[in-house]
Amino acid sequence: MTTLVTGGAGFVGANLCERLIADGETVIALDNLVTGRASNLAALESNPAFTLITHDLNEELPELPRLDRIYHCASPASPPEYQKFPIETLLVNAEGTRRLLDRAVEDGARFLFTSTSEVYGDPLDHPQREDYRGHVSSTGPRSMYDESKRYAEALITAYAGRYGIETRIVRIFNTYGPHMAPHDGRVVSNFIVQAIKGEPLTMYGTGQQTRSFQYVDDLIEGMVRLMNSSYSGPVNIGNPNEFTMLELATKVLAKTGSQSEIEFLPLPVDDPNRRRPDITLAKTLLGWEPRVSLDEGLTKTIAYYRSQVLGEVAAG
Ligand SMILES: NC(=O)c1ccc[n+]([C@@H]2O[C@H](COP(=O)([O-])OP(=O)(O)OC[C@H]3O[C@@H](n4cnc5c(N)ncnc54)[C@H](O)[C@@H]3O)[C@@H](O)[C@H]2O)c1
Incomplete structure (x- = not known):
């Protein structure tokens, strides 16, 4: 093949x-x-x-x-x-x-x-x-x-x-997860890299908007x-479990042991307030459903970014 x-x-x-x-x-x-x-x-x-x-x-x-x-x-x-x-x-x-x-x-x-x-x-x-x-x-x-x-x-x-x-x-x-570029600009990589570097976590809006990761x-x-x-x-x-951005930030801070603060910025135009998949079709057709919890996935992803960010620091 x-x-x-x-x-x-x-x-x-x-x-x-x-x-x-x-x-x-x-x-x-x-x-x-x-x-x-x-x-x-x-x-x-x-x-x-x-x-x-x-x-x-x-x-x-x-x-x-x-x-x-x-x-x-x-x-x-x-x-x-x-x-x-x-x-x-x-x-x-x-x-x-x-x-x-x-x-x-x-x-x-x-x-x-x-x-x-x-x-x-x-x-x-x-x-x-x-x-x-x-x-x-x-x-x-x-x-x-x-x-x-x-x-x-x-x-x-x-x-x-x-x-x-x-x-x-x-x-x-x-x-x-692993292989997403550290400076990609999406929320999970942003929060983890900022937490590892001790920089403020950038939060758009109130942090009450939800995503499913x-x-x-x-x-x-x-x-x-x-x-x-x-x-x-x-x-x-997709994973239908919904979390607010504030919940995500709190988890990242706890798992990295970071002292970073959260910095609130205005919500970008057209930023969706909520998004969550209905996965009935994937379950029925493919016998598929997500298996990895946010906690487990974040632990693996934080380990990946630690190696990336520390590698970057070592390379100057
Ligand atoms: N990651 C997500 O959460 C997500 C969500 C929805 C959809 N997607 C879709 O999944 C696909 C992969 O996304 P990703 O998260 O890996 O993004 P990514 O930016 O990490 O990867 C995209 C890849 O495509 C390459 N690329 C872009 N334009 C190209 C071109 N003209 N010719 C050749 N290569 C080109 C880039 O160099 C990069 O390696 C995309 O189609 C994206 O729309 C991803």
Whole structure:
């Protein structure tokens, strides 16, 4: 089985490459390193079943062998990153997806797209089921991400209809864990890195807004099961346990033993107040549900960031 993982040097991609190699697949990671790091793949570097190709998906695809499967994980995913690269983000989800779909048609490959809970915008329905159509701004500060993911879902549906290829769409809810860049800008990595460095934890708004946090191993298990399934509609993969940002900050401070204070800043425009997946479909279709608690996941993630941040300090 030859599998292409776009965005393979990023957070989700690197965890996925490790899993697929462990499962015995031949894996090609394709990444332009805009937000990813080749060091995320250091453990796979010498494995003959693994190759990293540095390439921008916003250009024509490089030479590749015949593919059996494609996981499309290339896209900036943290708000500061996709806002820094708005056009690139729109294009990699639109044109990049189209290129990969053409390739899937050519090779008869099965294609999985990493969509997002952001397709639901600032949701009016709770929890969000896959048939909820969302409450999204097409011109707001998150639009380059939300709308390009929505477009990609529509494009995939059209390709599956016209060419009969096998497609999968996973709507990922907030996920955290090892291989997420320390300066990625998402809340779990922010809090942990700030706590380890003894800097104030940046809290937007009152901290009463909630999120449901999923540990990355649970996400990867859900993605692999979805790829192996025969279901082509979108499927939520996330952890439905909801925590307020203040609860998260308190846990991080307790687990790191940090004396950092919490600094309150205004809530960014369009920041969703609540988001929580309804995972009935994933449970029924895939027999999947999250297994790792926030406490367990934070402990593993803090250990990872300690090594990253201390490595950084040692390197000066
Ligand atoms: N992590 C989450 O909580 C989450 C939530 C919802 C959706 N997702 C989706 O999962 C996927 C992976 O996200 P992540 O958290 O790993 O983000 P990430 O930024 O860590 O990884 C994305 C990777 O894609 C690469 N990339 C971006 N544009 C590219 C291009 N034009 N050509 C080649 N490579 C490119 C980056 O260099 C990076 O390695 C994304 O599609 C994202 O939208 C993630």
